[in-house]
Amino acid sequence: DGLTIPSRRPQFQQVQGTDSGELLIRDLHVGELNFLHTTDTHGWLGSHLTQPNYDADWGDFVSFASRFRENRVGAESDLILVDTGDKHDGNGLSDATVPNGLESTKVFNEQDYDLLTLGNHELYTEENTILEYCSTASSKKFKDAYVSSNVEFVTNEGKLVPFGSKYRFFRTRNREFRILALSFMFNFQRTNTRAKVTPALESLNQDWFKEVIFKYPAENVDVLVVFGHMPITDPENREINQVHRRLREIYPETVIQYFGGHSHIRDFAVFDRQSTGLQSGRFSETVGFLSITDVKGNDPRFFRRYLDFNKNSFAYHSRVSQSNLATEKGSRISNHLSKLRENLSLNEVVGYVPNTYYMDTKPLRSKHNIYHLLTSKVLPRLKSQQTDNTKSRFIIINTGAIRYDLYKGNFTKDSEYIVSPFPNDWNYIEVPLSLAEGVADYLNEGPVLLRSMAPPSVFKRSRPGLCPFIHDPKRSKGYTTLDDYGCEGDDIPHNTEIYYDVPNVVQSVELKSGTEDTAHLVFYSFIQRDVVRALNALNRRTTVAKRHYSEKDCRQYGGHATKELLKEWIRDL
Ligand SMILES: Nc1nc2c(ncn2[C@@H]2O[C@H](COP(=O)(O)O)[C@@H](O)[C@H]2O)c(=O)[nH]1
Ligand SMILES: [Zn+2]
Numbered sequence: 001d002g003l004t005i006p007s008r009r010p011q012f013q014q015v016q017g018t019d020s021g022e023l024l025i026r027d028l029h030v031g032e033l034n035f036l037h038t039t040d041t042h043g044w045l046g047s048h049l050t051q052p053n054y055d056a057d058w059g060d061f062v063s064f065a066s067r068f069r070e071n072r073v074g075a076e077s078d079l080i081l082v083d084t085g086d087k088h089d090g091n092g093l094s095d096a097t098v099p100n101g102l103e104s105t106k107v108f109n110e111q112d113y114d115l116l117t118l119g120n121h122e123l124y125t126e127e128n129t130i131l132e133y134c135s136t137a138s139s140k141k142f143k144d145a146y147v148s149s150n151v152e153f154v155t156n157e158g159k160l161v162p163f164g165s166k167y168r169f170f171r172t173r174n175r176e177f178r179i180l181a182l183s184f185m186f187n188f189q190r191t192n193t194r195a196k197v198t199p200a201l202e203s204l205n206q207d208w209f210k211e212v213i214f215k216y217p218a219e220n221v222d223v224l225v226v227f228g229h230m231p232i233t234d235p236e237n238r239e240i241n242q243v244h245r246r247l248r249e250i251y252p253e254t255v256i257q258y259f260g261g262h263s264h265i266r267d268f269a270v271f272d273r274q275s276t277g278l279q280s281g282r283f284s285e286t287v288g289f290l291s292i293t294d295v296k297g298n299d300p301r302f303f304r305r306y307l308d309f310n311k312n313s314f315a316y317h318s319r320v321s322q323s324n325l326a327t328e329k330g331s332r333i334s335n336h337l338s339k340l341r342e343n344l345s346l347n348e349v350v351g352y353v354p355n356t357y358y359m360d361t362k363p364l365r366s367k368h369n370i371y372h373l374l375t376s377k378v379l380p381r382l383k384s385q386q387t388d389n390t391k392s393r394f395i396i397i398n399t400g401a402i403r404y405d406l407y408k409g410n411f412t413k414d415s416e417y418i419v420s421p422f423p424n425d426w427n428y429i430e431v432p433l434s435l436a437e438g439v440a441d442y443l444n445e446g447p448v449l450l451r452s453m454a455p456p457s458v459f460k461r462s463r464p465g466l467c468p469f470i471h472d473p474k475r476s477k478g479y480t481t482l483d484d485y486g487c488e489g490d491d492i493p494h495n496t497e498i499y500y501d502v503p504n505v506v507q508s509v510e511l512k513s514g515t516e517d518t519a520h521l522v523f524y525s526f527i528q529r530d531v532v533r534a535l536n537a538l539n540r541r542t543t544v545a546k547r548h549y550s551e552k553d554c555r556q557y558g559g560h561a562t563k564e565l566l567k568e569w570i571r572d573l
């Protein structure tokens with residue numbers, strides 16, 4: 001596409017090893033302008049209790065930012081903290097309150113972000129959108145830092161106002177770099193009535209941006225920071241590449257630094273000689289670090305590092321001992337999180353899970369795959385007034401509704417939210433068996449699918465090449481990231497994990513022999529539009545049913561949500 005150039009490995013690669021030359025941790029290179037980035041935290045503020053790789057909580061992260069600024073960045077360089085949204089749906093700390101996010105937002109906002117914005121999970125329900133706008137976007141602390149260039153909030157009076165600021169221009173504290181910040185949400189079309197998303201490219205043709213260009217022409221901007229809930233690599237729609245092309249028309253030589261989110265991966269892309277993009281995973285597993293050297297020169301150099309969200313990494317990168325990492329504020333936050341976990345009864349044990357069931361590091365048909373578990377053992381437990389045991393039944397779920405591996409050990413109230421946070425209603429439609437049995441395959445064929453239901457992993461770019469295979473008993477499982485700078489972006493080298501593709505949907509199938517030729521097709525209300533679209537497309541191909549289907553033909557099925565069915569299965573073990 002002419003926009004990306006062969007990647008250039010960074011020249012500065014410090015490592016900390018042992019006498020035997022073992023690589024224990026890759027250091028980072030502090031430049032003139034430095035960034036710490038988080039995204040898609042989804043309420044994971046209390047550390048990962050079953051994964052030592054991610055044993056730091058939000059208090060430790062607040063401490064780290066402060067120690068890092070003091071000990072590594074100092075007064076000669078600058079540091080900007082950025083977050084790109086999706087801050088609940090996926091952990092009990094955010095989801096066990098009504099509305100969800102009520103308590104976790106206060107904790108999240110303790111971090112002194114310089115730039116922050118919203119994700120699509122702040123746009124599904126009115127209550128979440130109102131909470132995000134009132135508690136964060138228009139708060140005193142973040143009123144300048146909160147930017148969204150293409151999302152607007154609908155006030156109680158029905159007026160459209162910017163969700164925060166459309167843009168932010170500021171000078172950095174030490175080197176006085178002139179920063180122009182823009183923020184774009186991907187073209188999300190499922191927002192509730194209290195917000196409006198304008199496609200990013202369309203928003204760049206609106207009057208507000210014309211004023212920005214006039215007020216801040218290229219000669220008055222050192223760095224354009226474009227951060228938002230949009231994947232850094234998006235092979236299907238290439239939305240960020242189109243934004244980049246448009247910005248390059250106006251800022252042809254300016255350094256443009258992107259920070260992305262939504263697809264839940266560690267990623268780094270080179271857009272051109274003066275522009276790169278960083279994405280920093282999900283669920284507080286990663287703090288992304290990016291530095292730029294020679295910002296105003298002809299040859300700016302970029303350095304990226306993905307920090308495992310753990311106390312050892314935080315201590316090492318801020319050059320303190322683990323025992324000296326915690327600041328007073330950080331300790332207070334950690335203590336508050338422990339109390340919040342108790343108050344929400346998140347440690348309440350529901351049952352015991354005998355094995356670990358994985359989303360994408362075991363093949364789909366493996367008995368250790370969570371989707372295999374759900375479709376073979378859990379979903380068939382669904383019962384309601386509509387259940388007709390004489391009919392075949394297909395129960396379809398979108399794989400993006402399942403958010404995390406199900407770990408062996410105690411299944412707690414927190415586990416419910418971690419694995420399947422969404423309060424899904426079951427709907428159904430009675431259709432000819434031959435149509436019902438084709439819907440899941442149809443939805444997994446890709447382009448027909450509304451992006452709104454594809455699992456985050458679908459956006460992963462299948463980069464050519466592989467990283468060297470590591471299998472060392474002294475190393476832990478974890479991320480090995482292949483990005484445009486190669487395979488050494490992660491601060492901790494881990495044993496290689498093989499990731500398997502995850503389809504858009506999976507289904508449980510209960511065929512009843514010798515019965516009528518219609519079946520019950522049961523599905524999450526969240527994917528109803530996709531299911532109806534698939535039925536009509538299949539019907540056009542086969543004309544099995546002499547009719548067109550619409551959402552009006554769908555009925556409530558009732559019955560327990562997946563997380564309830566999973567709890568029942570665990571209790572009955
Ligand atoms: N069944 C449901 N799935 C949902 C719902 N809301 C979101 N999702 C799934 O999550 C991904 C997007 O997650 P993100 O963290 O990457 O933004 C989306 O594509 C769906 O698969 C829901 O209410 N029900
Ligand atoms: Zn997300």
Ligand SMILES: [Zn+2]
Pocket residue numbers: 086119120121229261262263
């Ligand atoms: Zn998202």
